[in-house]
Amino acid sequence: MSVSPDHDAGMMSDPSDAQRSLTAAALAFAQKNLDPGTAEREKGDPVKDPAWRALWQKCGDFGLFGLGVPEEYGGAGHDVLTTIMALEAIGQGCRDNGLTLAINGHIWTVLYPILAFGSDAQKKKYVPGLCDGSLVGAHGLTERETGSDAMKMTTTARERDGGFVLNGAKAFVGMGPACDLAIVFAKTDPDKGAWGVSAFLVETSDAGFIRGAADEKMGLRTVPLGPLGFDNCWIPKDRLLGPVGAGMSIFQHTMEWERCFIFSSHVGAMARQLKDCTAYARSRETFGVPIIDHQSVSNRLADMRLRLETSRLLLYRAASLKDKKRPAPLEAAMAKLHISEAFAASSLDAVRIFGGRGYLSADGVERDLRDATAGLIYSGTSDIQRQIIARLLD
Template sequence: MEFGWNEGQRARYDQVLERTRAAFPTPPGAGHGFYTRGDWLKLGEIGMLGSCLPEEYGGQSLGALDTARVVEAVGRGCADTGLVFGAAAHTFACAVPIAAFGGAELRRRLLPGLAAGRLIAGNAMTEPEAGSDSSRLATVATPVDGGYVLNGTKSFVSNGPAADVFVTYATVDPKAAFLGVTGLVVDRDTPGLIVGKPYEKMGMNSCPAGAVTFEDCFVPGDRVLGGAGAGAAIFQHSMGWERACLFALYLGLQDRLLEQCVAHARERRQFGRRIGEFQAVSHRIADMKLRLESARLLLYRACWSMDEGDPSVLAIALSKLAVSEGVLASAADAVRVFGGRGYLREDGIEAALRDAVPGTIFSGTSEIQRQLIVKEIGL
C-alpha cells in the first residue's frame, strides 16, 4: 500500500494552497454578502472548477483522488466555506454529469465556461416533498415534438439565484419509479424558468440558494443527459463524485481549525499556564486530529475506488459520514477551545460551526449514509 504523494501531486497541492491564500487573504467579515463573479473567476484561475473536467474543454482531466486534493487545498486556504461549497457543487453535481453524459454540442458550449468560471451552474434536484427519496419526483417532463415541457418546483438549489445554467431531473414515466427519471440541462433565460429569492440560512451564507420553478418550460431534446430514463443513474454517478470529492473541502476546513486551535492553545494563558498544558484542552485538540486523519483516509480510499473504475458504495458512504460528522464535532470543539472568543465572529470559529452543520444533511443525510452502510455489509 502506498500512503505517499509523488512530487507532482505535492507541488500541485502546495501551489493551489498558496494561490488560494493569495486570492482570498482574509476571512469574510460580519454581514458578508454572496460571492461575486470575481470570486468565481478566481476559482477558475486557481484550477478548482475544471480540475476533473476534460483538458479539451479547459479542464485538467484529474482523477477523483487528485481532484479531492485540489478541493482540500482550496478548503484549507479559503475561509469562505460557502464559496468553496458552491464551487464544488457546481463542479460535481453539474459539470461532471454534463461532461460524462451530455452530447458533443452541449459539452462544447458549456464546459469551457464552467471550467473557467465564466458560467455558474446550479443542481436542481431536491423538491419540497422529495429530498432523500429521489425516485418520486413531482417535477414532470412531458415529451413533445423536439424535446420536453417541464413543470414543477425544485427547492434548495445551491447557486440557484446566481446560476446561468441548471442541471435538473424530472419524471417522464411515473410508473417506472427511478427508471422514469430523466436528467436535463436548462439555461437560466429559458421561458418559463423562474428563479426564487435567496433563502436566509444558518451557514454557508456566501453561497446563495433558493427555489427554481418550471412553468411549461420547453427543453430541447439535445439538452437531455444520457437519454430518457437515465436520470437516476446519472444522479447517482454525480453523487459519488460529490460525496467523495466535495467533502474534501471539509478536510481543508478541519486542517485550518486545527492550526488555529493549536496556535491559540500555545498563546492563551490561564492560571499562569498556557491552556494547551491542560489536558481538558490538549485532549480535545488530539480528538480533532484523530477525526481529521481518520476521515482523510476514508475519503482518499473512496476516491481511489473511483479512480480504479469500481466506485465503492460502502467506501463512499463511510467517507461522507466520517467527514461530515467529524467536522461538525471538531468545529464545536474549536468553539470550546477558544472559549468566549470562539463565540465571536472575529476569528471565524463560530462561522465554521455553522458551515459544518449542513454537511450532515446535503448529499444524503447521515441517516441515509448509515442505511447505505448497513445494506452494503449485508444487514
C-alpha cells in the same frame, strides 16, 4: 496565519513533486484571493454582490474547476487524487466554507455528470465555460416536500414539439439563485417508477424558467441557495442528459461522486482549524500554564487530529477507487458520514478551546460550527448514510 499543505497523512505513498507543487499553489491562491473578506461576504448578498462573481471568475482563471477535466475540454486532466488534494488545500487556505462548498458542488454535481453522460455536443458546448468560470452550474433534484424521498418528486417533463415541457419546482438548490445552467430531474413517465425520471440541461435564459430568491440560512451564508421553478419551460431534445428514463441512474452516479468528494475542501478546513486551535492553546494561559497543558484541552486537540487523519484516509481511499474506475457506494457513504460528523464535532471543540472568544464572531471560530451543521443534512443526511452502509454490509 500562513500554513503549508499537509497531504502526506492518509496517503499510501508520498505525494509526487507535481502534487506538492499544485497543492502549494492552490493554498497560496486561496490565502491571497479567496480568504480575504470572508466575514464581510457573510453579511452581504452573494447574488447581488459583484465581488462574488469576480471571486468565481478568479477560481476559473486559476483552473480550479477544471482540475480533473480532460484537456480537450479546457481542463488540466489531473487524476482524482490530485484534484481532491488541490481542493483540500483550497479549504485549508480559505475560511469561506460557503464558497468552497459552491466550488465542489459545481465540480462534482454539474461538471462530472455532463462529462459522464453528456453527448459530444453537450460537452463541447458547456464544459469549457463551466471550467473557465464563465458559467455557474447548479443541480436540481430535491423538492420542498420530498427531501431524501426523491421518487416523490412532482416536477414533470412532457415530450412535445421536438422537446420537453417542464413544470414544477426544485428547492434547496445550491447556486440556484446565481446559476447559468442547471441539471434538472423530472418525471417523463410517472408510471415507470425509477425508469420514468429523466435529466435535463436547463439554461436560465429558457422561457418559463423561474429563479427564486435566495433563502436565508444558519450557515454557509456566502453560497446562494434557493428554489428553481419551471412554468411550461420548453427544453429542446438535444438538452436531454443521457437517454429518456436514465435520470435516476444519473442521479445515483452523481451522488456517489458527490458523497465521496464534496467534503474535500472541508477536510482542508479541519486542518486549518487544528493548526489555529493548537497555536491558540499554546499561547493562551490560565492558572499559570498554557491551556494545552490542561488535559481537557489537549484531549480535544487529540480528537481533532484523529478526526482529521481518519477523514483524509476515507477521502483518499475513495479517490483511489475512482482513479481505478471502480464503484464506491459504501466508501462514498462512509466518507460523507464520517467527514460531515467529524467537521461538526471538531468545530464544536474549536469553540470550546477558544472559550468566550470562540463564541464571538470576531475571530470566525463560530462560523465553522454554523457551516459544518449543514453537512449533516445535504447530500443525504447522516441517517441516510447509515442506512446505506447497513444495506451494503457483507
